Amino acid sequence: MYSSDSVLGKKNIFKRLCFSAVATKKGDPKAQALKAAKAVKSGASTLKKKAKKIRTSVTFHRPKTLKKDRNPKYPRISATPRNKLDHYQILKYPLTTESAMKKIEDNNTLVFIVDIRADKKKIKAAVKKMYDIQTKKVNTLIRPDGTKKAYVRLTPDYDALDVANKIGII
Secondary structure (H helix, E strand, C coil), X not given: CCCHHHHHHHHHHHHHHHHHHHHHHHCCHHHHHHHHHHHHHHCCCCCCCCCCCCCCCCCCCCCCCCCCCCCCCCCCCCCCCXXXXXXXXXXXXXXXXXXXXXXXXXXXXXXXXXXXXXXXXXHHHHHHHHHCCCEEEEEEEECCCCCEEEEEEECCCCCHHHHHHHHCCC
């Protein structure tokens, strides 16, 4: 079938082709082997494996990034806002109806129409500042017309009739 010469000839040609391909690629194979050995010894970065990060959750969350504090170039509000609910705004006017007069005489209580946003503590402070009188307690209600009425009960050392005269209710 085949002569031994032809088979050997084919093998030699194959070897020569392979050797010539390697030789033409990088140069001397001996030098290439020495270079590879040196790289293995020095622990080249190409041979090191990257350490795997241990995952503790099955869901991915974006990493928390740096959040800097605000450092404005200029204040957004030029002036501090003034208190719109001062004691002049809280007490609108005293009530002078018959039932209010009865409260003054019998219960030592003054009746005022006050701002809807005012609470009992603010009403008490406003009465003290405006008329310089101590109050025992304050009762409030919102009338059907939407205004707030405050019943200001005075302490026993103040007489509601005298205070009402001083204010100008009576």
